[in-house]
């Protein structure tokens with residue numbers, strides 16, 4: 001077990017330039033976001049005399065790891081160099097050979113790791129193997145940023161379920177439209193463009209049957225250049241949604257009640273998950289290698305997950321508009337103010353006229 005906040009002695013060996021190179025490694029890793037599942041996004045930079053001589057990132061599961069690409073780029077330049085890796089190098093034979101072997105053979109003198117790998121097949125062994133080979137290893141540089149970036153992988157491997165992000169837009173008087181494509185959108189263009197990028201980097205997007213019926217959302221990244229569309233998940237306990245809805249595409253999942261009739265969906269190659277509770281749905285989505293799930297609405301679906309304390313992160317757009325019919329009185333909520341769930345690591349950003357507030361409810365899974 002280790003905490004996300006690295007104890008000072010772990011990062012004591014860090015050099016002033018380590019954060020700069022690790023930032024580059026994290027930027028490289030981000031290129032794999034949404035594409036590597038069930039593997040993590042990982043980036044690697046090989047630095048020789050304050051110059052990057054090799055860059056790499058893990059593009060998708062089954063392909064070589066970040067270190068391999070970076071070492072290929074560096075060639076003989078890796079000898080005596082420092083390798084910056086956003087995740088502890090693997091020390092096991094998976095779909096690919098161990099990165100520890102590749103690093104040791106390359107002759108790197110020092111390896112700087114952002115975060116340990118919670119995969120029980122790696123978990124500390126990678127670092128140990130490098131140290132046993134006489135390589136100087138520093139762990140914990142930009143660890144918080146790295147674990148945030150790897151949160152889907154961590155959730156899947158530690159909890160067996162996806163990291164759940166609730167997204168919605170609301171007016172200043174608290175009227176929610178979880179889904180906001182097209183006409184009558186609550187938030188403005190900049191906010192909607194931002195939300196579009198989340199469909200590119202998270203594994204799956206979910207809507208309830210009400211939203212599917214009323215909005216018929218396409219749930220795509222539309223104009224985003226190089227964007228890839230997340231898998232779609234439709235929560236419909238009665239399995240009566242139209243198969244003509246735009247959200248269905250290869251890889252789509254229907255989450256429904258155990259006794260629902262689903263032949264038509266199966267015939268259309270839609271994967272059917274039968275679950276009584278949101279918790280059980282998440283476990284089964286995890287088995288389908290969905291490591292992160294964006295809840296796009298509507299209010300019924302969002303409330304079910306929020307009330308079951310299954311939301312790990314919220315991203316809420318607030319639009320400076322009023323729709324009227326009042327503010328709800330404080331006697332209605334389930335909790336009193338001193339019992340309110342408070343978000344951690346809160347960020348506030350303006351996007352055109354709108355405000356985006358994000359924060360965490362769940363803990364980032366570590367070892």
Ligand code: AOF
Pocket residue numbers: 038039040041042043057058061062063064065066067087088089090093094095096097099117119122
């Ligand atoms: C690294 N660098 O870039 C990644 C790592 O089946 P494999 O061979 O692809 O191994 C997958 C596991 O390796 C994955 O669960 C995680 O523990 C680690 N991912 N490790 O050294 C990388 N993607």
Ligand code: ZN
Pocket residue numbers: 065067089090091097098099100
């Ligand atoms: Zn590896």
